[in-house]
Amino acid sequence: MQRLPIPTFQPRLKVLGREQALAIHTAALEILEKTGVKMEHAEAREMLVDAGARPFGDDWIRIPAWLAEEALATAPRQIALYDQNGNKTMPLVDDRFYYGTGSDTTFTLDLESGERRPCVLNDTGRFARLVDALENLSFVMSMSNPRDVAKIEFIYVYAFAEMLRNTGKPVVFIADRLEDMTVIHELAAMVAGGEEPLRRRPFLLNYSEAISPLRFPAQVVDKLMFCAKKEIPICLPSGSNAGGGAPVTLAGALAMGIAENLVGLIVHQLTQRGAPFLFGPNVSVLDMKSSVVSYGCPEWSLTQAALADMRDEIYGLPIWAFAGASDAKTVDAQAGAEAMFSIVTAMLARCNLIHDVGYLEYGSTSSLEMVAIADELIAMARHFTRGIPVNEETLALDALERVKNAGPKGIFLTDDHTFHHFETALFLPQLMDRSRYDAWAAEGARDLYRRSNNRVRDILASHRQTQPKDAALLESIEQRLAEL
Amino acid sequence: MDLSALSEAVIQGNIEKAKELTQQAVDAGEDPQILLDQGLIMAMDTVGENFAKGLLFVPQMLRSAKTMQECLAILQPHFQAGSVTSKGKIVLGTVKGDLHDIGKNLVAMMLEGAGFTVVDLGVDVAPEAFVKAVSEEHPNIVGMSALLSTTMPSMADTVRALSEAGLREAVQIMIGGAPVTAQYAEEIGADRYAPDAGSAVIKAKKLVASA
Numbered sequence: 001m002q003r004l005p006i007p008t009f010q011p012r013l014k015v016l017g018r019e020q021a022l023a024i025h026t027a028a029l030e031i032l033e034k035t036g037v038k039m040e041h042a043e044a045r046e047m048l049v050d051a052g053a054r055p056f057g058d059d060w061i062r063i064p065a066w067l068a069e070e071a072l073a074t075a076p077r078q079i080a081l082y083d084q085n086g087n088k089t090m091p092l093v094d095d096r097f098y099y100g101t102g103s104d105t106t107f108t109l110d111l112e113s114g115e116r117r118p119c120v121l122n123d124t125g126r127f128a129r130l131v132d133a134l135e136n137l138s139f140v141m142s143m144s145n146p147r148d149v150a151k152i153e154f155i156y157v158y159a160f161a162e163m164l165r166n167t168g169k170p171v172v173f174i175a176d177r178l179e180d181m182t183v184i185h186e187l188a189a190m191v192a193g194g195e196e197p198l199r200r201r202p203f204l205l206n207y208s209e210a211i212s213p214l215r216f217p218a219q220v221v222d223k224l225m226f227c228a229k230k231e232i233p234i235c236l237p238s239g240s241n242a243g244g245g246a247p248v249t250l251a252g253a254l255a256m257g258i259a260e261n262l263v264g265l266i267v268h269q270l271t272q273r274g275a276p277f278l279f280g281p282n283v284s285v286l287d288m289k290s291s292v293v294s295y296g297c298p299e300w301s302l303t304q305a306a307l308a309d310m311r312d313e314i315y316g317l318p319i320w321a322f323a324g325a326s327d328a329k330t331v332d333a334q335a336g337a338e339a340m341f342s343i344v345t346a347m348l349a350r351c352n353l354i355h356d357v358g359y360l361e362y363g364s365t366s367s368l369e370m371v372a373i374a375d376e377l378i379a380m381a382r383h384f385t386r387g388i389p390v391n392e393e394t395l396a397l398d399a400l401e402r403v404k405n406a407g408p409k410g411i412f413l414t415d416d417h418t419f420h421h422f423e424t425a426l427f428l429p430q431l432m433d434r435s436r437y438d439a440w441a442a443e444g445a446r447d448l449y450r451r452s453n454n455r456v457r458d459i460l461a462s463h464r465q466t467q468p469k470d471a472a473l474l475e476s477i478e479q480r481l482a483e484l
Numbered sequence: 485m486d487l488s489a490l491s492e493a494v495i496q497g498n499i500e501k502a503k504e505l506t507q508q509a510v511d512a513g514e515d516p517q518i519l520l521d522q523g524l525i526m527a528m529d530t531v532g533e534n535f536a537k538g539l540l541f542v543p544q545m546l547r548s549a550k551t552m553q554e555c556l557a558i559l560q561p562h563f564q565a566g567s568v569t570s571k572g573k574i575v576l577g578t579v580k581g582d583l584h585d586i587g588k589n590l591v592a593m594m595l596e597g598a599g600f601t602v603v604d605l606g607v608d609v610a611p612e613a614f615v616k617a618v619s620e621e622h623p624n625i626v627g628m629s630a631l632l633s634t635t636m637p638s639m640a641d642t643v644r645a646l647s648e649a650g651l652r653e654a655v656q657i658m659i660g661g662a663p664v665t666a667q668y669a670e671e672i673g674a675d676r677y678a679p680d681a682g683s684a685v686i687k688a689k690k691l692v693a694s695a
Contacts, residue, residue, distance in 0.1 A: 106633075153634060217583050244586055289538055291680060291681060
């Protein structure tokens with residue numbers, strides 16, 4: 001009888017013990033029950049009170065723990081995100097991970113001049129097109145805060161439409177308030193062929209934020225309830241950054257951020273049971289010198305790995321995460337080191353939806369080059385995370401025997417086994433340079449930033465969407481924008 | 485009187501010690517204005533410089549500011565009404581539509597620590613509220629903060645409202661917040677852009693000195 005295949009262990013990072021996870025969860029529930037939150041949305045407040053919460057003071061409310069447990073039980077374990085052609089490309093569940101860009105940077109590094117300059121709408125398009133072409137990036141975000149839109153109050157609508165024009169991948173979007181979110185939903189329904197097909201095969205996910213500590217502004221909750229009703233997947237982190245919006249110690253910041261997330265989840269599930277909610281706060285740190293929220297710190301990687309552990313231990317809901325970002329101002333060694341740190345740990349911890357790839361300057365500047373570099377870093381991390389398949393083919397005793405028997409001329413490079421396996425067994429870099437010195441010098445001694453710049457230029461010049469939208473659809477999107 | 489021990493206590497953020505020394509000095513009949521200027525504010529100038537040089541972290545700097553405030557509370561009853569001199573007055577707020585206040589609060593605390601009088605209007609402050617505060621408080625500076633790009637236009641609206649009320653020339657305007665840039669400050673006719681709380685203090689000092 002043949003032996004069963006040996007399962008391949010895939011390296012996995014754990015950062016919390018069960019007792020730690022339970023203690024943080026308990027603290028989060030205690031925050032809901034004892035501290036309470038400021039719920040500034042009248043309808044949501046009433047709904048919570050009807051369900052068993054107790055109002056106090058000025059818009060404050062205390063929420064019993066069982067409401068959180070109930071909401072955790074009714075929210076779906078899997079959020080299946082589709083591409084814009086209706087293919088299920090991002091099942092957010094368990095240990096599945098997907099990387100994509102971020103939103104709202106004020107500046108971008110100009111591809112031609114290398115200068116840091118304010119973002120324009122065309123940048124959103126270029127980032128979307130780049131991501132459309134890159135294999136290891138699964139979804140897009142606007143990556144810019146374009147200043148050249150016709151009506152600033154609809155900035156997110158223009159950004160969303162620009163992404164629709166340039167990619168068929170899933171879109172994670174921002175909206176300012178109910179009004180622009182409604183228009184974005186309309187545009188998405190046009191792409192999906194109607195509201196009902198969009199509901200069944202959502203290609204979009206909203207990112208909204210409560211305000212730490214413990215504050216839920218009315219217009220944020222408006223968006224949350226709209227998404228619940230329309231079943232647009234949504235996440236609702238808050239700025240529960242250690243030392244800024246939250247306690248400086250990571251356990252306290254996590255507990256508070258989770259408490260805030262649970263409140264969002266409760267309101268969401270009370271609005272519509274079973275609507276898709278992506279769990280997870282953003283727990284980075286406030287830098288104690290510059291007071292920026294860091295995107296390169298080790299702490300954020302640690303807290304999101306902790307959240308992945310809590311997902312496995314307790315919550316069962318897919319989680320929101322970040323990676324591939326940096327506080328560096330240019331695409332330098334710091335940028336590479338920080339980006340790789342978060343990319344590899346987010347993957348090893350099995351975070352689910354991982355955004356902000358390509359951020360520089362603590363999220364204030366975006367870089368196309370950085371996105372392309374991160375694409376390769378993700379590929380490296382993925383190769384590592386796949387582990388080492390062990391079987392007769394990979395143990396390759398036959399190949400060894402052949403090489404031995406070939407005598408002095410025997411080398412593995414000429415053996416069939418190498419020819420058949422090298423492309424899967426080995427990581428074959430595209431941007432990471434392993435060329436010999438003389439070849440590298442002859443090519444212009446280009447560093448990673450230069451090489452990535454060239455790659456981005458090539459992609460933007462040559463990439464075509466596999467299933468571009470038809471002209472009539474694009475025209476109707478334009479018409480809707482003209483009505484704003 | 486040698487105020488170096490008091491200054492040192494403020495710099496160290498040793499609240500108990502600083503309060504004790506302030507009380508002793510007051511009891512000994514020292515001039516509260518001298519205690520304020522040469523003890524507390526000079527200490528905070530040193531703290532501000534050290535922070536700007538990267539020698540201090542934010543919580544240490546804020547601890548010194550808190551120490552200074554507690555000492556000031558001891559001095560307060562000993563000033564003749566209205567005689568206490570401040571470095572200048574600033575009306576501060578997060579602009580209409582924006583509910584974020586951490587950055588704005590940090591700026592307020594640092595300005596107070598540097599000896600400014602701060603009138604904090606809070607968050608979601610409408611242009612009319614800024615206008616009202618300016619006409620009532622007569623500040624040297626109006627400071628506006630925004631975290632959301634969608635609320636940045638409220639800054640321009642406020643500058644316009646101040647102009648329309650005939651108050652634009654009476655104040656210097658300083659703006660800041662994550663999406664705000666020096667270029668934007670120029671576009672909307674603000675006087676200064678401050679990228680962070682530390683530079684807000686430095687720029688406020690310069691604005692007041694140049695006015």
